[in-house]
Amino acid sequence: MNILADFRTQRPATLADAVSALAAEGAVPLAAGTDLLPNLRRGLGQPAALVDLTGVDGLGAISILADGSLRIGAAATLEAIAEHALVRANWPALSQAAEVVAGPTHRAAATLGGNLCQDTRCIFYNQSEWWRSANGYCLKYQGDTCHVIVKNDRCYATYHGDVAPALMVLGARVDIVGPAGRRGIAVEELFREDGAGHLSLERGELVAAVELPPASGWKTAYVKARIRDAVDFPLAGVAVALRREGDRIAGLKVAITGANSAPLLVPTDELVGGCWDAAAAGTLSQRVRRTSNVLKTTVTGVGYRRRALLALAPRTVDALWQGG
Ligand SMILES: Cc1cc2nc3c(=O)[nH]c(=O)nc-3n(C[C@H](O)[C@H](O)[C@H](O)COP(=O)(O)OP(=O)(O)OC[C@H]3O[C@@H](n4cnc5c(N)ncnc54)[C@H](O)[C@@H]3O)c2cc1C
Numbered sequence: 566m567n568i569l570a571d572f573r574t575q576r577p578a579t580l581a582d583a584v585s586a587l588a589a590e591g592a593v594p595l596a597a598g599t600d601l602l603p604n605l606r607r608g609l610g611q612p613a614a615l616v617d618l619t620g621v622d623g624l625g626a627i628s629i630l631a632d633g634s635l636r637i638g639a640a641a642t643l644e645a646i647a648e649h650a651l652v653r654a655n656w657p658a659l660s661q662a663a664e665v666v667a668g669p670t671h672r673a674a675a676t677l678g679g680n681l682c683q684d685t686r687c688i689f690y691n692q693s694e695w696w697r698s699a700n701g702y703c704l705k706y707q708g709d710t711c712h713v714i715v716k717n718d719r720c721y722a723t724y725h726g727d728v729a730p731a732l733m734v735l736g737a738r739v740d741i742v743g744p745a746g747r748r749g750i751a752v753e754e755l756f757r758e759d760g761a762g763h764l765s766l767e768r769g770e771l772v773a774a775v776e777l778p779p780a781s782g783w784k785t786a787y788v789k790a791r792i793r794d795a796v797d798f799p800l801a802g803v804a805v806a807l808r809r810e811g812d813r814i815a816g817l818k819v820a821i822t823g824a825n826s827a828p829l830l831v832p833t834d835e836l837v838g839g840c841w842d843a844a845a846a847g848t849l850s851q852r853v854r855r856t857s858n859v860l861k862t863t864v865t866g867v868g869y870r871r872r873a874l875l876a877l878a879p880r881t882v883d884a885l886w887q888g889g
């Protein structure tokens with residue numbers, strides 16, 4: 566059986582040409598392909614055309630704007646983001662997140678846009694065609710049953726992107742371009758809690774860039790737990806932005822990945838104004854527990870992933886509180 570039908574490839578040189586190429590039925594954006602191509606080789610998807618965005622003029626630029634904010638084009642590589650001196654100095658959560666995606670050769674090609682828009686993952690989905698067909702496929706693609714949650718109300722595949730939670734705590738906005746023009750949204754609005762439709766992009770739209778406000782006054786960090794430090798997706802990932810004024814928390818933002826079908830902000834308002842102590846750490850762990858929904862979507866046990874997530878969040882706030 567031919568699991569991958571013929572498709573066209575296009576390599577537009579301008580954003581306008583990319584948008585018009587993506588308006589065609591079945592056209593899909595392609596960046597470095599480190600997420601998309603392994604999936605296609607497994608028969609996951611049948612695009613009519615791949616529109617390669619890496620040739621679009623200026624789409625890989627990283628620039629500091631006049632007001633001190635940072636603009637990063639969607640085709641910027643994770644390596645370029647991780648190594649950018651001003652990003653490291655002013656938006657460390659972002660450089661730390663980019664620096665721990667997969668391995669070095671991977672980051673030399675993989676892009677910001679592809680990282681944000683990467684597919685959700687599940688042990689019943691990221692499998693070969695013969696494996697999936699032998700198991701009756703699943704609700705996300707070609708089948709009608711979810712093997713993780715039997716009520717079949719939606720797909721619960723997990724989002725494992727490292728960069729999105731860092732952008733969330735940094736207050737980033739996404740610049741989206743499509744057939745209806747340009748629009749800007751907060752990065753958290755790019756995602757939905759649905760493993761089979763986790764992006765809010767309309768047909769033909771693409772992520773053009775991400776913009777981050779100046780982060781002065783905030784200490785930020787991203788940490789992840791994974792089995793092999795050299796390559797693996799996050800089993801749990803936590804981004805934190807903290808503003809400390811004396812013994813008081815003046816601002817706190819926490820976002821998680823590797824737990825739900827979307828990266829999510831954890832409610833932390835009740836901690837702002839208080840001090841960071843054991844009770845606050847307990848409250849934060851509770852909020853993380855209530856926000857997360859870790860399910861059997863990876864080979865690593867649910868209990869381990871949940872415990873890692875609950876431990877990483879207070880530990881990261883603690884390190885920033887101590888000035889680390
Ligand atoms: C072995 C291995 C390990 C990995 N480890 C990690 C990890 O630790 N952390 C992690 O976060 N990811 C990991 N990944 C997933 C993936 O490789 C990375 O997320 C990478 O950043 C994807 O970028 P890309 O440019 O290759 O995207 P592509 O594969 O080209 O695209 C990914 C998806 O995004 C869409 N897309 C691309 N650009 C745009 C755009 N500008 N606008 C709209 N849609 C777009 C594509 O259509 C596709 O659906 C891993 C993958 C592999 C194979």
Ligand code: SF4
Nearest residue numbers: 687703711720721722
């Ligand atoms: S969560 Fe269910 S529907 Fe989604 S990929 Fe896994 S088995 Fe399929």
